[in-house]
Amino acid sequence: MTPHLTPDPAKGAAVKAADRAHVFHSWSAQGLIDPLAVAGAEGSYFWDYEGNRYLDFTSGLVFTNIGYQHPKVVRAIQEQAATMTTFAPAFAVEARSEAARLIASRTPGDLDKIFFTNGGAEAIENAVRMARLHTGRHKVLAAYRSYHGGTNTAINLTGDPRRWASDNGTSGAVHFWAPFLYRSVFYASTEEEECARALQHLQDTIAFEGPASIAAIVLETVPGTAGIMTPPPGYLKGVREICDRHGIVFVLDEVMAGFGRTGKWFAAEHYDVVPDLMTFAKGVNSGYVPLGGVAISGEIAETFDQRAFPGGLTYSGHPLACAAAVATLTVMEEEQVVENAAHIGATVIEPGLRNLAERHPSIGDVRGTGMFWALELVKNRETREPLVPYNATGAAAAPMAAFGAACRKRGLWPFINMNRTHVVPPCNVTEAEAKEGLAALDEALTVADEHTA
Known part of the structure; x- marks a missing residue:
């Protein structure tokens, strides 16, 4: 799958400018956010006006259960x-x-x-x-x-x-x-x-x-x-x-x-x-x-x-x-989407996440079922101290921000909340897409590991 639109940075800049001038975003300090201008989406992916494509491990806000544009x-x-x-x-x-x-x-x-x-x-x-x-x-x-x-x-x-x-x-x-x-x-x-x-x-x-x-x-x-x-x-x-x-x-x-x-x-x-x-x-x-x-x-x-x-x-x-x-x-x-969520969850996502936990000291806990998983990221597995404090903002949240940036750099759009990253791709995600996302997570978690003790 490739983006359907030819990269158009000028249009992206116009979309961003209109957003910043007029859109009031939820749960946000308006002057501190920098929303991505999205050019299109299909299946488990979306892309921006620069031509960057992202595997969406958030399903929007955990709602695109059958992916985009079915x-x-x-x-x-x-x-x-x-x-x-x-x-x-x-x-x-x-x-x-x-x-x-x-x-x-x-x-x-x-x-x-x-x-x-x-x-x-x-x-x-x-x-x-x-x-x-x-x-x-x-x-x-x-x-x-x-x-x-x-x-x-x-x-x-x-x-x-x-x-x-x-x-x-x-x-x-x-x-x-x-x-x-x-x-x-x-x-x-x-x-x-x-x-x-x-x-x-x-x-x-x-x-x-x-x-x-x-x-x-x-x-x-x-x-x-x-x-x-x-x-x-x-x-x-x-x-x-x-x-x-x-x-x-x-x-x-x-x-x-x-x-x-x-x-x-x-x-x-x-x-x-x-x-x-x-x-x-x-x-x-x-x-x-x-x-x-x-x-x-x-x-x-x-x-x-x-x-x-x-x-x-x-x-x-x-x-x-x-x-x-x-x-x-x-x-x-x-299309047996529910069955796919159960199957890919049990045979690809869960074993993949548990394998990551064996190799990344920043992972304190793996939990979930189907296409509904969370990694609890910690500074120390023994004390279970969260990687960032509860409800952290600004500099205190920097380790999770760095982890998120590392995901996006590798073409993965992560769901991040406090000290957790949730693995919630579309329920009809393919085995290949799930493995692609896990590989990107594997690389990005090395950034989280740098903040462990």
Whole structure:
């Protein structure tokens, strides 16, 4: 594959200038960023106006699960635009109905009703609203080391530093520690101990907050941006039992982990657990047109059978987005994308990353499943001191910045968050592409190794 555009630095400079003059970027100090001007993308690659091509080990923001510009999805969007570009959400529209049917056919248990949103944060907002109205309670428990979105409720539920500036302490959000053996706060030495102690901590939190005040527990099935910490066996089932005991709605956030990312259609399948509400977005249509939603259980759907749900969006179930979802889910089945994620993850990515860990002292931990992996980079394997401090900026973050630059120099676009690099290529990545990325990581990690002790 080669770039489809002849290098055009002048156009790239114009694109960059207009961006810097007028685009206000998220999560950024505007004067400190230097966004790359992207000229095109296809499959697992994208390229700039200088003609530099990058293997995308970020899948955008972990959403291009079938890669860029899949022709069948592009064609479906074009065909939908030619017949019905948009229509109000109160009507039954073929693309919307079919997208809901296909999603419901893949969700676990009786999560058969689909409320469409424009993205993951709105899905969390509406899931929490449903839980509060269903239970008549207000508090919502969520984990530290989590991310649920940038809107008001979602950001307050988030457990990473992006919450701090918006947390006014009145949202009803209560945080607790979820299991993470590598950096256990429970002094655990085994997965079994971590699971048991994390569940006890959750039960204690509920007891002291007051079970009758808690509407929902919201968890990422496998936390994504916060570190891809796969939960220990039995943990999610334990949370399900605790929720059932206290009449608490169990919400699983599958915005990042869903639609093949973990080697299953939904990560919940790995743990044989069915939530009451499940949020999704990103991979549902590979991010080609913004779409998210909430999959709703029969019991909660019944709450709003004769009682209006007080929520909605102008673009709920937008025909273009839903047509993209129908095409994406069809492609994923026809081309066995979920099976590919499981296979390449188990036979190429995992052994490749573990091999890197044997040779690079900067790798403290390797964890993940499917196309969802993280390398925890450390200064010292014995002490597990992170390569950069928690939430580091400026000079303190320089070692990770140098590692990222080394990746890009080798044609790999990395996903970097704090002291971690995540390996999250498209779910239909080929064996050759995966090995290409691992080879680039191998070379770039020598830069991280220079900062170890």
